[in-house]
Amino acid sequence: MDNIPFNNLYEGINPIYSEIMDKIGELIKTAEFIGGKEVELFEKEYAEWTHTKYVVGASNGTDAIIIALKALGVGPGDKVLVPDNTFIATAEAVTAVGAEVDFIDIESDYYAMDPIQVEEYLKSTKGRNVKAIIPVHLYGQMANMPVLREIADKYGIKVIEDSAQAHGSKLLGNQPGYWGDIATYSFYPGKNLGAFGDAGAIATNNPDLYKKCRMLVNHGRWHEKYTHEIEGYNMRLDTIQAAILRIKLQYIDEWTQNRKEKVSKYLHLLAGIDSVISPRVRREAEPVWHIFPVLCKDRDSTIERFKKAKISYGIHYPVPLHLQPAYNYKSYRANDYPVAEMISSRELSLPLWPEINEDILKYITECL
Structure with a gap:
């Protein structure tokens, strides 16, 4: 047998190749490269697909977590807990906003953040300055969100769901974003829903968090191009990536x-x-x-x-x-x-x- 790859992205792209290339050609002709209807439509369609009220496109999954943390007010003096078995992006986003990251061991059967270990940490002296937890829906299966949400509410902390590997995953019929304050997504090319480069998104049901995330990804703008409500970042979703994701979302x-x-x-x-x-x-x-x-x-x-x-x-x-x-x-x-x-x-x-x-x-x- 020929060499067997770990993943074969082209087999999924080939049937829709012409559709994608036509769309890219259209965007080149109209010179629509930043923002515009493709980004707006993708955010609307992805929100509908994930059953969340709001989605904000982002430059990648790591930046999406950074934006989520900033929107929740996490910063210096705060601590955020992440599972010990995950890609470093989950953890480095925490230190990127000036907070301290610490680790939680995982469940032996489902490989996600262990709620028992979370509560033990929060009850200890180490847990006094914990501001948030970031469960990771590893391998495409959701963490034990009902219990983690209950613990978070008990101790007054926020929840960000790292859903980089969990597009469309469900627990008790609900997708990421249902239990968390914010869910973040990566559209890295190898993901189940992958862009042609880096891309990401933030999903939430909270209108105030939506507004903060919307401003943070785009230099603190809300409506006017040169009016900046806050200092933000350049962490927008590119128009071409949004257009490609809109096509792939149909499949x-x-x-x-x-x-x-x-x-x-x-x-x-x-x-x-x-x-x-x-x-x-x-x-x-x-x-x-x-x-x-x-x-x-x-x-x-x-x-x-x-x-x-x-x-x-x-x-x-x-x-x-x-x-x-x-x-x-x-x-x-x-x-x-x-x-x-x-x-x-x-x-x-x-x-x-x-x-x-x-x-x-x-x-x-x-x-x-």
């Missing part, structure tokens, strides 16, 4: 259903394989499977077999945040976050995209 439900069907096939094929543990689905959750993660009993041996079989793979993530060199100043050591460390030592992400051939799935599982 995201179909692509998501295809992902679910391929994962169902994976789970069936993996049922009799003792060398790996398949991911579990939270009760009443509807994951969108941005990543299909398995836990290997011997990951190194599995990787060697994959290399010989020319199968690409991912590890999400090989080093938990508390052991990253960037956070050496926090003086954490091995075994401080045992669940995250266990997951990072065993997790292997298998190839997955909506159009992946079932013969490829069979070949991959045979190599496990």
